[in-house]
Amino acid sequence: MAKHSKTPTALYEKDGVKQPDSVNQSVAQNVKQFRRKQPSANELVEGILKGDKIALSRAITLIESTNTEHLDKANEVIQGCLPHANQSVRIGITGVPGVGKSTFIEAFGKYLTAIGKKVAVLAVDPSSSISHGSILGDKTRMEELVKDENAYIRPSASGDSLGGVARKTRETIILCEACGFDTIIIETVGVGQSETAVHSMVDFFLLLKIAGAGDELQGIKRGIMEMADTIVINKADGDNIAKAKLAKTEFNRALHLFPAKNSGWTPKVTTCSAYEKTGIDQVWQIIADYFELTKENQYFEHKRQEQNQYWMLETINEQLKNRFYSHPEIKILLEQNKKAVQNNEISPFAAAQILLEKYFK
Template sequence: MEENQKKSALKEKDGIPQPEILNASSVQKVLLKRKNQPSAEELIAGILAQDKVALSRAITLVESTNIEHLAKANEIINGCLPHANQSIRIGITGVPGVGKSTFIEAFGKYLTSIGKKVAVLAVDPSSTISHGSILGDKTRMEELVKDENAFIRPSASGETLGGVARKTRETIILCEACGFDTIIIETVGVGQSETAVHSMVDFFLLLKISGAGDELQGIKRGIMEMADTIVINKADGDNVAKAKLAKTEFNRALHLFPAKSSGWIPNVTTCSAFEKTGIDNVWKIIADYFELVKSNNYFEEKRQNQNQFWMMETINEQLKSHFYTHPEISSLLEENKKAVQSNEISPFAAAMNLLEKYFK
């Protein structure tokens, strides 16, 4: 038996020890780096010096749900605020599969080629089961991510309705303070996210594809009303004729909507993000829009209204958070849930009881 064990290929040979799974020195370096967190003042200085690492670390603090990070995050935002608001903000949306990431990469590369500094804030959907997100936008935008004048930050939507990350608004401020003059916000897809994105951007771009049955949906309100321009992507190969037809149909649909308060008349154009054709025309449309709204003061008026909107949204968010984390409410909430489930009390009466207890 002993002799067979010596001959076994599974037996470890003498003189060849198993390697360590972890390098103790590397572990110590990582732990030391984590302990030496930069102060709010250092992060602000780094952001104003256009340091992307400082910007990334600050955004992580802003997005954190750790209550200990809140004060530091607010200090960073307040420190960056005087240096913000010097960019243009563009929201981009469209159904999954329309080519948002490919378009944004082609569009972003065009903008950096003409001297712009571009920050892309991509919101990825979170799983309702595992609560995880893929956050694969950097992988899909492999050329733009290597561009020195570009910054891509994917964020998980979390539990935020509509797919806009809870702290996207604050992240915009940090990116602007870091010197990015063009902020692009990519949404999860067509749905509730459009309302939230529309309330934080200056220009709203809707991506469409031809031959998907969307042309007939053009007569419906909602997303079409919010769009400042419609771009029909994938206008290449056999799709060129279909894209031109879709452009005509969408142009007709836009005439059914009332005039925008900005004075801008939305239009439709085509492009191929894959072949990088028509991208320059998209930028020309956006530039024309900003020339108009800055000359008639609509740009500043919209920014002021958006600031008021986000103040109210923050109040609503904080009230909701404070209500659910209130110690007394937390215990009463479970009792009322059981009472509602067993039909001992109506949902409305239970809610009123909890609210009355909270406001006492």
């Protein structure tokens, strides 16, 4: 039998230079150790008070966690930050999808940091009712503001809370204030239920509109218009300037149909172009005038006190609901009653009464 030739053939390939690992194992191990080591509540509070954005982000993640084990630690962080909070102005911004909220907030935020303000943007992103996922793309949209040292952007998924803002957003405001941010901006998911929740946690409520999209008719509708402290008509540029001016006149007429506000403030209407960054200074001037008036007539503090009471009651409602549905015996009884209700063996009201009586025994 002939021996195999050891002479290299055309198919023979020499061993090449060994490529280094794509991941430095030493660095990867250090990152794992860092992630595994969770900072204590006191360490998070100390970091927040020093203006550390990483500590702030980790604390917000703790607050947003649905893990019941994190609740006590989150409350400890909030309690530590509370004495250093309430030193900011809180602005809620809403508008229909496509009105340019993210573009406006970036232009507005850059203007504020340019005049010496520290801005925190809490952007509530809608969660899918099917997959329960959320894009959280606000940092991508606000690419200039996200690089600003005096700005902080935190997108959060709305989840299943009312309009995407509830206790978690309220407590995030406290942490941002303790971290030294003097202007808090809350962007809502769009016109709907979220406006009620946002209105109950901000000092000033700004409604963004666009001209030429049938919005003039919406101007005479109640609800969202009654909550607005100012209406800003965005995209007032190019061929749209004349339409924006006309819309401004229409909205001014509509605002006169509403009753006077308890704050003594008369809502204003103005135009701007977030894309061209024009009219942004006028928006801030309106907001500054509002705060000057409401602090002078004591309404600012009165509204904050009312909001604190409101959120105490809301938290009680939320905790009661969570504890009810997580009760082991209620879980079993609930499934039984669901089937009985579906089969028309018992009325929904009677089933609910049985469950509640069982829980409160």
